[in-house]
Amino acid sequence: MTQIREIAVKVRSKNAGPFWVTIDIFCGSDTAFDQIVKSLSTDRVASLFQCDVGEIKRFEIASLSVVKFSFPRPHTQGAISDRDMHGAAWAPLLAELDLN
């Protein structure tokens, strides 16, 4: 089993406004990009983040070797139930996911 962080250069997450979060996987090479594109399904991302797969926007940007996911925040930024003001912690959760 290989975790995403073992083959990607960097995974980062950040708010895209108060109502959305966006996660960028910088794969660093064509090989890593191909492997992640092939083995990381949007369904798995939805299940990891416990969100509706239909709400996830997925971008595969070959020119940058980047795979990007954006989806509505489960809690609006700064809501009483929100734990992560800047949306920083979605990244390590995804980085530690085992690729199939």
Added chain:
Amino acid sequence: MTKVLIPSGALGLGYDADALARGIALGPDLIAIDGGSTDSGPSYLGRGVSKYARASTKLEWQGLILARAKAGCPLVIGTAGTCGSDCMVDWLVEITREILEEQGLSANIATLKSEQPVSRITDALAADTISALPAAPEINADIVNDCTHIVALAGIEQITAALQTGADIIIAGRTTDTAIIAALPIMNGINPGPAWHGAKIGECGALCATNPQSGVITVDFDNDGFTITPLAEGAHATPHTVSAHMLYENTDPFILYEPGGHLDVTDAQYTALDDTRVRVTGSIWNPSDTYSVKLEGARVAGYQSIILVLIRDARYVENVQEWCDDIIAKHREKTCARLALGPGDFTVELRIIGQNATLGDLEVQETALTEVGVLGIVTAANQETAATIAKLLNPYLLHHPLTLLEEQPTFAFPFSPAEIDRGAIYEFVLNHVMVLDDPMDAFILTVLP
């Protein structure tokens, strides 16, 4: 050609003074800097205050005012004071006047105010000229009435009007991050595609280059494209760093919505001119049929008191979830009984730091821990009630035993008093756009005497 100098991603983050001097020597047509965003949360807009210290703001703003005097070009700041409320525009005007007086300088100042009276928003709701963006919360007139501050994000039209006053210094309330940069090139007749795209790449300063904290860059706009030049020693822009910036804080890395249309960079070409500068062409602007501006609003969501306890006893660390669940149940019962409150009148959360405080139910890792922190968060309708509920929580967090028969344990409070009042807690309630007949309808431009 239009040359815009961008000192950093936000006033308050600092910039490289040598790089700024280099930028001034290049003869910019405009110095533009962003003053805020929603990124630090709803409290700043809710209270109408700045995230950055006045001392930092003044020092950095003074550097830019002096640079502007040397360059002889306008200086524009958007989203003054983090949230861009009217009171933050006034705050920055006050700081500006102090600086001008202390430095023996004079300058013409124009302000652009973006704050919205509640009645304008409720009227627009009734007239059906407000629409929800994806993932927007439900709104109604009551929610809008509860907002302590509502701002609209100005675009290039309002910034252009401010530039056309001939003011030396323009202090704007909430604007889009890009509008303060894109307005001048578009006013000068440059194609809006490269103008908006260059503005988006440049709006965070040197974040689009290596050595991102150095801040200072220039964007040179022409009719076919734009060129990014980072100015700090050792900072380089590459096609990768520049194009990758479209990913940053954007849900869609190819499409950017702005007042009056949207930018499409799907077919943009990024070319290295040398090892420092990148030229970008092929960006397209698609104007929209109607003109609308985005709204941001915040209201009070409650009042909080928090309390932190540290647990080092191995048996309690191992059973901390059970310990917390038991405390929550007993404390809720006591609170309802002693304060005559219903269970819906307050919330108490115990977040276990070291276990899942960051991710909550999403956490998948389980690691044996040496210690844990338990952060108690109490929210109620007013501060007095929140503080009282936190006081009722205090003895549990200090002494609650896992079993009834054991000796009373004691845990580590790092502070006395253990409870900390957080004051009013705000929430963002708007993710909507409002249609305007005339772009200036929701904004007030003033040339100060």
